[in-house]
Amino acid sequence: MNVPESNRVPRLAQGCRLNPAGSTEDLLLIPEGALHLKGPARTIVELCNGERNLSEIVAELQRQYPSAEPARIETEAVALLARLRDRGALEYV
Amino acid sequence: MKYQLRALIAEITHRCPLHCVYCSNPLEMQRRSDELSTADWLSIFQQAGEMGVLQLHLTGGEPLARSDLTELIGGARAAQLYSNLITSGVGLDERRLDELIEAGLDHIQLSFQDSGEAPANEFSGTRSHALKVRIAQMIRERHIAFTVNMVVHRRNLGRLQEMIAFAEQTGAKRLEIANVQYYGWAFRNREALLPTRQQLEQSIEIVEAARERLKGRLRIDFVFPDYYAKYPKPCMNGWGHQQMLIDPAGRVLPCHAAAVIPGLDLPSACEHALQWIWEDSAAFNRFRDESWMPEPCRSCDRRTRDFGGCRCQAFLLAGDAAATDPVCILAPQHTVVEEILQHVNVSSAREWVYRIDPS
Numbered sequence: 001m002n003v004p005e006s007n008r009v010p011r012l013a014q015g016c017r018l019n020p021a022g023s024t025e026d027l028l029l030i031p032e033g034a035l036h037l038k039g040p041a042r043t044i045v046e047l048c049n050g051e052r053n054l055s056e057i058v059a060e061l062q063r064q065y066p067s068a069e070p071a072r073i074e075t076e077a078v079a080l081l082a083r084l085r086d087r088g089a090l091e092y093v
Numbered sequence: 094m095k096y097q098l099r100a101l102i103a104e105i106t107h108r109c110p111l112h113c114v115y116c117s118n119p120l121e122m123q124r125r126s127d128e129l130s131t132a133d134w135l136s137i138f139q140q141a142g143e144m145g146v147l148q149l150h151l152t153g154g155e156p157l158a159r160s161d162l163t164e165l166i167g168g169a170r171a172a173q174l175y176s177n178l179i180t181s182g183v184g185l186d187e188r189r190l191d192e193l194i195e196a197g198l199d200h201i202q203l204s205f206q207d208s209g210e211a212p213a214n215e216f217s218g219t220r221s222h223a224l225k226v227r228i229a230q231m232i233r234e235r236h237i238a239f240t241v242n243m244v245v246h247r248r249n250l251g252r253l254q255e256m257i258a259f260a261e262q263t264g265a266k267r268l269e270i271a272n273v274q275y276y277g278w279a280f281r282n283r284e285a286l287l288p289t290r291q292q293l294e295q296s297i298e299i300v301e302a303a304r305e306r307l308k309g310r311l312r313i314d315f316v317f318p319d320y321y322a323k324y325p326k327p328c329m330n331g332w333g334h335q336q337m338l339i340d341p342a343g344r345v346l347p348c349h350a351a352a353v354i355p356g357l358d359l360p361s362a363c364e365h366a367l368q369w370i371w372e373d374s375a376a377f378n379r380f381r382d383e384s385w386m387p388e389p390c391r392s393c394d395r396r397t398r399d400f401g402g403c404r405c406q407a408f409l410l411a412g413d414a415a416a417t418d419p420v421c422i423l424a425p426q427h428t429v430v431e432e433i434l435q436h437v438n439v440s441s442a443r444e445w446v447y448r449i450d451p452s
Binding site: 019024027033 | 100147173175200202236238240266267314
């Protein structure tokens with residue numbers, strides 16, 4: 001797994017998009033099918049807009065989830081982005 | 094309803110400028126005069142969106158042969174479907190490509206028959222390769238995801254390394270190396286197309302090395318030739334479990350080849366709602382659960398993973414759509430597959446017939 005560096009700016013790869021908000025389940029649509037997004041994963045992916053870098057994304061998540069442990073938020077976000085990158089669903093600007 | 098329809102495969106026409114010897118279309122193709130109208134397809138996409146379908150695979154034949162393709166893609170986007178165009182590229186120009194992207198096309202899967210012009214043209218029975226190379230360039234220059242699909246078989250597996258290098262050059266992010274699956278025209282040309290065991294083993298080594306080398310740049314998916322597999326593929330991820338195919342005339346099938354199965358009353362999307370077809374039609378329920386399964390499937394631990402394999406293949410190889418897929422080493426009819434493989438591994442390649450274009 002490639003661990004992303006904090007100053008890199010992620011965005012969804014071409015051909016990947018989220019299903020409409022408010023659907024019964026959160027999915028990332030990719031050329032080969034769909035990836036299930038669990039818990040805060042949809043929020044994390046939404047923040048990957050090609051403008052925020054990783055540390056800004058983590059800071060924003062920590063603001064949105066004040067009751068969660070900050071270090072855990074970072075670990076989870078980094079792990080999710082690395083998985084999506086390995087899957088070809090995420091790229092860095 | 095236990096099963097959620099996820100993907101709709103729309104064979105919008107059987108017309109095609111190519112004549113590939115391994116075409117997966119049925120030998121009996123639908124004619125242009127029987128094709129569904131634009132409004133029919135738009136209604137189908139709307140119904141699919143309402144049923145929670147995520148993905149629409151537009152295929153054929155050559156989907157670009159339909160002059161209303163842009164409108165169909167617009168309709169798919171309006172129905173919130175992810176649209177994937179499976180194409181040879183023949184029929185595309187810059188203006189049309191821009192229109193398709195503008196209408197909301199999400200992804201293009203561009204097929205190639207080989208990396209070399211002469212063999213590619215030979216396998217497709219047309220002089221199309223050079224044009225397809227230019228079309229790949231045209232796609233690369235635009236902001237749309239695309240996959241290169243390379244169909245592999247006995248006559249081109251020896252050039253697999255060149256084919257992977259070719260795919261790298263196109264700028265695609267994903268390469269699907271698809272061994273021919275033996276249905277339709279490919280079944281008819283099976284003895285000319287089946288690779289040898291040695292070719293298969295070498296190709297697996299090449300793919301593994303390429304995956305390592307291209308990690309992060311080009312994702313490679315490999316479709317295995319199941320005649321050589323130990324256990325059957327989970328065909329369509331289960332009959333009536335996730336996918337549905339609609340042919341050019343509106344016949345609704347649980348998979349590409351299901352029309353070969355005798356006695357399967359295929360419902361029409363013109364006469365019934367898609368939801369009824371999915372949930373209640375006899376065709377979609379025929380092999381949906383496990384009640385049809387014979388031994389050894391019925392008591393096999395793998396039955397929840399491979400669902401007994403492919404029903405069409407069981408019919409084509411064993412003469413019984415309710416038999417265990419004969420590619421399975423546990424199948425009573427597995428000797429049929431062993432005999433075919435034994436034959437292709439000692440004989441030289443046969444001649445083939447080219448796919449015809451329906452009127």
